Amino acid sequence: MPTQSLTKLLLVGASCAVLAACSGASTSSPGEQNQVPPPPTGGGGGGTQSINLIPAGGCPAGSASQTTTVSYSGGSADVTACRITGNLTTDVTVPANETFFISGAVFVGQDEGATASAGTSSTTQGAPSGPTLTVQPGATLVGESGNDYIVVTRGSSIDARGTETSPIVMTSARDIVEQRLGTPRTGDSTARGEWGGLVINGRAPINACIDGSATGGTADCQKSGEGSSGLFGGGTPDDNSGWLEYVVVKYAGFRVNNADELNGIAFQGVGSDTTVNHVQVHNNADDGIEFFGGTVSVRNIVLTGIADDSMDYTDGWTGNAQFVLVKHTDDSDQGFEFDNNGDANDALPRSNPTISNYTLVGNPTSTASDTGMLLREGTAGTFVNGIVVDFEGDCLDVDQQATFDQASAGDLVVASNFYDCTPDFSDDDDGFSEEAFFNGNGFAQNTNNVAGNSSLAQTFFPGPNELAVTEVDPTTLGSFFQPADYIGAFSPAETQASNWAAGWTFALFPAPSCPTGTTATGETIAGTEVCRLTGTLLDDTTLTGGFYYELVGAVFVGRDAGADPANPSADAREVTLTIEPGATVFGSSGNDYLVITRGSKIESNGTPNRPVVLTSRADLEGTQPDPNTARGEWGGLVINGRAPINACIDGTATGGSVDCQKSGEGSSGLFGGASADDDSGALNYTRVQYAGFRVNNADELNGIAFQGVGSGTEVNFVQVHNNADDGVEFFGGTVNAKHLVLTGIADDSMDYTDGWTGKVQYVIVQHATDDSDQGFEFDNNGDANDALPRSNPTISNFTLIGQRGSSASDSGMLLREGTAGTLINGIVVDFNADCLDVDQSATFDEASQGDLRLSSTFFDCPTNFSTDSDGFSEEDFFNGVSPYTQNTDNTTGTTSLAGFSFITDMSANNAKGVVPGAAGPESGVTPIDPSTIDPFFDSVDYIGAVEDANDTWYQGWTLQQQ
Structure with missing residues (x-):
C-alpha cells in the first residue's frame, strides 16, 4: 500500500477513536503546586460550575471555542476553551500562558514519507x-x-x-478542573491514563521494518x-522534528489494546537535529519515554510515578542522554528497559x-x-556515571x-x-552472571562499579558513598555531553532549592517542612527555619538539608541497648539519626549536646560541597565576641558503643569483656x-565547632567523644574546631578514622585512653595562639597503667x-600511662614545651x-x-638508640612547612601551613608504607598529613580561623 494511502487510513481510524471517546473515573488527592489556569467565570455554588479559558483576544487560527x-x-x-482538532495542515500557535484542549488524535501535518522533499532542509534547526x-x-x-x-x-514539527519559570504543561481535563474547583493533586495522586500523550514521528533510521x-x-x-x-523511520539520521524544552507531560498513557499503549512521549524514528531537554513525564500509564x-x-x-517502564528504547535507538532522573512509585516496572529488537535480536x-549521569530510585x-x-534483546550501549537504588527486583538484569x-564483545x-538494591543482581538461571559483568570479571570494559549502601540525601542528591565512585569524564563520550565530575543526575553542589x-517540574521535591521527629519552632535564623530536637529520639529520624536543627538539653538517640547485642536491655530502643548534606545542628549552651546510645547509630554524611555542621547558636546568629577565641558555646557529640575497653565501673569485671562498662x-550513659x-x-x-563544656572539674565534654566505639563505625573527613576541651577523644574501642582536622583546640587536640586499639591515617593539628595543650595526648589507663x-x-x-612563641606551654606528643602504639610518617613542629614527652614507667x-x-x-x-628528670631519654627513644631499635628514620631540623593555613598568627613567621616544601628537610625523611602494616591504610610514600600543594583533601569543607 502506498505510504500516503496508509497514512489516510490511519487518520480515519484515529477519527473513529475520537467518536468513541468518553470520560473515565478520576482519583483526587490533596494539594498541588504550580500551573493553575485562569479563575472560573460564571457558575458557582452547587450543581455544574463553569470555567472559561478563552483568551482575551478569542481563539486564534487553527482552533475553535x-x-x-x-x-x-x-x-x-x-469548561469553555479553545480546542484543536483533527489534522493541522497549517501552522498553529497556542499562546503563552493559555490553556487549550485537544480533541481526538490531533495530527500535526500529514505524513510526508520517509524521504524529505527536494529542497527541504532537514539538517538545520529551521522548521521542516x-x-x-x-x-x-x-x-x-x-x-x-x-x-x-x-x-x-x-x-x-x-x-x-x-x-524554567514558565514551563509548558500537557495534562488531563480532570487535573485542570481539580486545580480550580476541587482538591489540587500532589505527587501522591495515583491518577494515570486520563489522556493519550505525545507522539513524534521522524525519518531517522530504525531496524524494525x-x-x-x-x-x-x-x-x-x-x-x-x-x-x-502513523508511519515512522527512514534514512535521515539528522532529521529535525522541532523542540521540546521545559515541558511537563502529566497523567497520560492509554491502552488502545493489549499490544498497543500510548507512552507519555513516544520518539518514533526521531532524528538528531530535534532538540529535547528539561522534560518531565509524570504518572504515565505506560512507559514514560520510549525511543x-x-x-x-x-x-x-x-520520569516520576510511571506505571510501566520509566525510560524504554527499542528498534535501534542510537542517540545520547545525560542527566536522567527516575523515581518510582510502589507499582512501577523497570527504571530502564533497553532492547534492540524483540523479534530479531541482532537486527x-x-x-x-x-x-x-542518571539516578534511578525505586x-x-x-x-x-x-x-x-x-x-x-541484543542491545549494545554505554551506560556510565549512574546511581541505581531501592529496586525490589534487582538493580541489574x-x-x-x-x-x-554484546557484553562479551565489549559493546x-x-x-x-x-x-544498592535488594538484591543488586538478577539471579535468573540463564547462564549470565550480572555480578561478574558489573564487577568487570571477564568484561574489562566495565570499571569503577561499586555495590554498597546508599548515602543519597533527600532522595536524589549524592552522598559520600556515591561521590567516592570514580566517574567517567562524559565529555570524552562525544560532543553532546556536558562536563560532570560526579556520578548521578545531580552534582554534589546542587540542593533541593537549587538544581x-x-x-519547572511537578511534585518532584516536597514542600520544605521540619522532618518527622523534630518540632517546628517558627523561628528563623538568617532566613533559615529552625526545627527542634529534644529528649530521647525513639524512632529513626532524618535531618534534611536546608534547615537549622536546635538541640535543647541532652538529646539522646535511642535508649541504651546494653553491652551485649545478643541480649539487649529490656527497654532498649535502637534508633538511627541520619543527618544529610547541608544540614546544620546547633546548641545554645553547654547543656545542649548530642548522645548516640549503644545499639543506635548516627549517619552524618556530608559532602565536600555541603558538609554537615554541628555548631552554636552564637555562630549562626553572628553574636560571638570573637570567633577566633569562641569555645564552649554548646556541648558536643558523644557516641557510645559496645567495643572493648579496659576501665570498668565494676572492679571485678575483666577488661575487654561484656561485663566491662563505663559511665x-x-x-552520657554507659559504654x-x-x-x-x-x-x-x-x-x-x-564539622563540630565551638563546642566543649565543663560539667565539673573532672568531667568535660569533648568535641567528639568516641566511647567504646567499634570498628564497624566509619569516620572520614571530620573536623573539630575551637573546642573548649579535647578535640577528639577515644575512650577505648576499636574505631578507625581517616582525614581528621583538629584546629584551635583549647585542651588536647587528639586524646585517647581506656584501651583504644584503632587505626588513623591523615591527621592535621594546628594550635591557636590563645590557648592549647597537647597535640597528641595518648594514655592507656590513668588508674591502672597496665x-x-x-x-x-x-x-x-x-x-x-x-604556635611557637605563644603563651601556651604545650607538647606536640605526650605518650604516657602505659600506652603502646605505632606512630609513623609524622611531622611535629613549633610546640613551645617540646615535640615529645614520654611519661610513666x-x-x-x-x-x-x-x-x-x-x-x-x-x-x-x-x-x-x-x-x-624521670630517667627516660626521649632523644634516645626518637633516635633509635638501643633498646629502642624499633624506631627508624626519625629526623630533626628546621621545618619548611608552607602554604594553606588554618590559623594565622599576627606574626608572619608563625603563619605556618601544612604543605612541606618540595626540597625541605621533611622530604628527606624515609617514609614507611603503612599499607604493609594493615590494609586499612592507603599506600603512601611521604610523611605528614599532606603530600604536596596538589593534595587538597583538607580544603573546602573545613572551617578556617577568621
Missing part, C-alpha cells in the same frame, strides 16, 4: 516543510480521555519551548507507530545509545518486583544471548555505577562491651603544628619492649625533647 462537561472528584464542570505546532511558554494543552493525543508526523524485505536503517525501513499514530529507533538525544529528563542498526516498599536496569554477546558497557530540575562524660566490630554509624564530611586490653593504636601521616616498658614505636617522623620545636 467549545464547551465540554468535565467530571471530577467534586462533581462536574462546564510541514506545519508546526508552536506552544509558547506557560501554555497548557489538555486532553479529556485516552483518545486525545498529539501526533507530529514526518516532515512536520512541534516547537514547545517553555522556560513492516516490509520484511527492507534493509534496516534505509528509507524503505518504516514502521507503524503505537496508537494508530523507537532513531538518533535523537535528550538531556535533563525527569541492524543495533540499539547502541550512550547514557551518562521504591523499597514496592508491590512490584521492579528492576533498575533491564538490558535485553541482562537477558538474551544476543545481549550477552555493552556499564561503568562508574553505584548500586536543574527545580522550579561516659557529661552524664563498652566485647563487640570489636560494633557499628555506630558514620561520620563523613562533618590494664588490658592495652591502648595500642596505629597512626600514620600526621602533621602537628603548635609502664610507658617506658612498652618503649623498651618495642611495643611503642615512633618512626619516619620529623621534629622542629624550640626544645624537641622533654627535659623532665
